[in-house]
Amino acid sequence: MAGEIARADHLEVEYGGHVVWSDANFRIQRGELVAVIGPNGAGKTTLFRLLLGLIRPSRGDLRVFEEAPRRGNRKIGYVPQSHAVDRDTNVEAVQLVRLGFSGNRWVPNITPRGIRAERSATDEALRSVGATELAKKSLGAMSGGELQRIFLAEALAGSPELLLLDEPLASLDLRRAKELVDLVDGLVRTRNVATLLVAHDINPLIHCLDKVIYIANGQVATGLPSEVLTTESLSALYGVRVEVLHDSRGNMVIVGGEDSHPDSEP
Amino acid sequence: MTDITWVWWGWNIVYDLRVMLQYEFVRNAFEAGTVIAILAGVVSYLVVLRRSSFAAHALGHVGFSGAAGAVLFGVAPIYGLLLFTTTSGSGIALLGQKASHRDVEIGTVLAFMLGLGLLFLSFYNGFATEAYSILFGSIVGISNSQVVFTVETSLAVLAVLAVVYRQLLFASLDEEVAEAKGMHTLVLGVIFMLALAVAISIAVTIIGVLLIFALTVTPAAIAIRLSRRPLVAVLISVLVALFATWAGIFIAFYEVEPTSFFIVTIVFVLYVIVRILPFLPRTKSRRAVEGHGQGA
Numbered sequence: 076m077a078g079e080i081a082r083a084d085h086l087e088v089e090y091g092g093h094v095v096w097s098d099a100n101f102r103i104q105r106g107e108l109v110a111v112i113g114p115n116g117a118g119k120t121t122l123f124r125l126l127l128g129l130i131r132p133s134r135g136d137l138r139v140f141e142e143a144p145r146r147g148n149r150k151i152g153y154v155p156q157s158h159a160v161d162r163d164t165n166v167e168a169v170q171l172v173r174l175g176f177s178g179n180r181w182v183p184n185i186t187p188r189g190i191r192a193e194r195s196a197t198d199e200a201l202r203s204v205g206a207t208e209l210a211k212k213s214l215g216a217m218s219g220g221e222l223q224r225i226f227l228a229e230a231l232a233g234s235p236e237l238l239l240l241d242e243p244l245a246s247l248d249l250r251r252a253k254e255l256v257d258l259v260d261g262l263v264r265t266r267n268v269a270t271l272l273v274a275h276d277i278n279p280l281i282h283c284l285d286k287v288i289y290i291a292n293g294q295v296a297t298g299l300p301s302e303v304l305t306t307e308s309l310s311a312l313y314g315v316r317v318e319v320l321h322d323s324r325g326n327m328v329i330v331g332g333e334d335s336h337p338d339s340e341p
Numbered sequence: 342m343t344d345i346t347w348v349w350w351g352w353n354i355v356y357d358l359r360v361m362l363q364y365e366f367v368r369n370a371f372e373a374g375t376v377i378a379i380l381a382g383v384v385s386y387l388v389v390l391r392r393s394s395f396a397a398h399a400l401g402h403v404g405f406s407g408a409a410g411a412v413l414f415g416v417a418p419i420y421g422l423l424l425f426t427t428t429s430g431s432g433i434a435l436l437g438q439k440a441s442h443r444d445v446e447i448g449t450v451l452a453f454m455l456g457l458g459l460l461f462l463s464f465y466n467g468f469a470t471e472a473y474s475i476l477f478g479s480i481v482g483i484s485n486s487q488v489v490f491t492v493e494t495s496l497a498v499l500a501v502l503a504v505v506y507r508q509l510l511f512a513s514l515d516e517e518v519a520e521a522k523g524m525h526t527l528v529l530g531v532i533f534m535l536a537l538a539v540a541i542s543i544a545v546t547i548i549g550v551l552l553i554f555a556l557t558v559t560p561a562a563i564a565i566r567l568s569r570r571p572l573v574a575v576l577i578s579v580l581v582a583l584f585a586t587w588a589g590i591f592i593a594f595y596e597v598e599p600t601s602f603f604i605v606t607i608v609f610v611l612y613v614i615v616r617i618l619p620f621l622p623r624t625k626s627r628r629a630v631e632g633h634g635q636g637a
Contacts, residue, residue, distance in 0.1 A: 127521045129520065129521065146520075146521065147521075148523075149522075151521070153517070153518055153521045153522075154518075155517035157517065159392075159514060159516060163389075163565075165568075166514065166570075166571060167569035167570060170569075171514055174514065178507060178510070178511035178524075179511070179522045180507060180508075181504055181507065182504070182507065183507055211569070229515070230518075
């Protein structure tokens with residue numbers, strides 16, 4: 076299928092000799108925004124590592140752009156959860172975005188044409204995340220929300236068709252989280268780029284999701300949010316009674332999943 | 342000290358330099374010092390960016406026992422230095438980026454290595470002067486063949502760094518993304534550590550094991566506060582290392598104190614200045630540093 080970005084059939088993955096999760100089945104189409112939800116340590120990042128070709132599945136079949144995942148696929152843009160950047164990283168943001176465009180080259184392309192291509196890709200990436208003014212700002216002096224936008228621009232500079240965002244909302248307050256979700260949603264719609272977003276909390280995302288991949292208890296449930304995030308479906312996933320409650324604005328609270336489940340935390 | 346022919350420096354630096362450069366050991370010192378400063382300046386930017394300053398410190402100590410061992414076996418200290426620093430450097434790199442933050446483990450191995458170096462020296466008769474020059478450096482004793490070796494090694498390492506620089510920069514700033522993009526971050530880490538090991542080994546000649554920080558870490562620690570652009574910062578770092586080395590050799594020629602003391606002092610003063618700058622009243626000329634001091 077032309078629009079198919081990734082496909083998993085009976086996928087299973089092991090880590091350190093034990094099965095992290097098994098029998099995952101999902102399809103990701105072009106231009107879809109997919110949330111990957113689940114408790115800590117359930118194997119959400121593991122799914123990303125599979126898609127990036129950094130680890131191999133122990134069973135089942137995984138296709139990315141209709142071929143086996145391979146490391147260094149330029150069609151994938153990746154924003155990991157942890158970064159080396161800290162207060163002492165006094166490097167202007169545009170440098171990182173530039174590396175996102177051509178950092179894998181041994182020697183930069185310094186022909187006038189190469190410089191122009193890099194500049195336009197970098198400028199465009201920064202503009203699309205609303206960070207044009209941040210280009211010269213030091214990474215070390217940035218707020219969590221600003222940094223996330225720069226990492227997003229770094230990933231977008233390579234013109235990916237699949238974006239993998241690992242916990243981009245983790246360090247953001249509610250308002251900044253909502254801004255970032257709106258930004259990602261806009262990128263998905265305008266660039267038609269399929270996006271997988273790992274999150275703790277479904278609520279900031281619920282209004283714009285096309286699909287949910289819920290990983291818990293060694294199992295993976297996939298489908299529309301209205302299908303997956305129900306009392307019945309999550310109870311089956313966890314193997315214990317789980318209650319999905321809704322408030323008047325459509326926010327949901329998942330009660331009783333697991334102690335470590337962040338949705339049940341304040 | 343009044344009976345020997347005592348040269349004194351005046352206000353005419355060109356004349357002073359001309360006097361100095363008549364001596365072969367001074368020419369050797371300047372030549373070796375220049376390439377060492379360039380290499381150390383480049384490497385130090387990566388050290389600061391990768392937060393590997395403890396590894397730099399560690400390799401210096403490991404180098405001490407290597408040098409002491411070489412002295413014991415009648416080999417030039419530089420070969421012992423190179424052998425020990427490159428071996429342990431690649432060892433640290435192969436353990437992964439996170440290993441360079443294992444201060445306790447590295448520190449424990451370090452103390453042992455220093456002890457081993459001490460043991461080697463105790464077997465050797467002339468140990469006091471040898472130990473002194475390895476620990477604190479002695480650039481004035483550098484021979485012609487050492488200069489050639491230093492220049493050739495430095496140029497080779499600089500050539501390798503020029504090729505991997507961009508990937509190394511990426512892997513240092515955003516290792517996980519670089520890995521996902523298909524870069525061999527482990528190999529890049531080993532290349533970086535090998536470059537650091539060589540830079541340290543040859544820098545020991547002028548600055549010594551104990552003062553190695555002044556050339557392999559501090560120049561970039563100064564530069565990174567002055568520029569947000571990696572290439573400009575590398576350039577500043579090299580200039581700082583060069584200035585400190587040249588000025589150190591120059592002053593030490595006319596004063597009794599050792600060269601490495603002057604180099605360390607110059608680097609330290611520059612570092613203190615860039616740390617104080619952000620707290621001074623804002624001026625236009627300070628725009629480059631602006632913004633950083635708030636976070637630091």
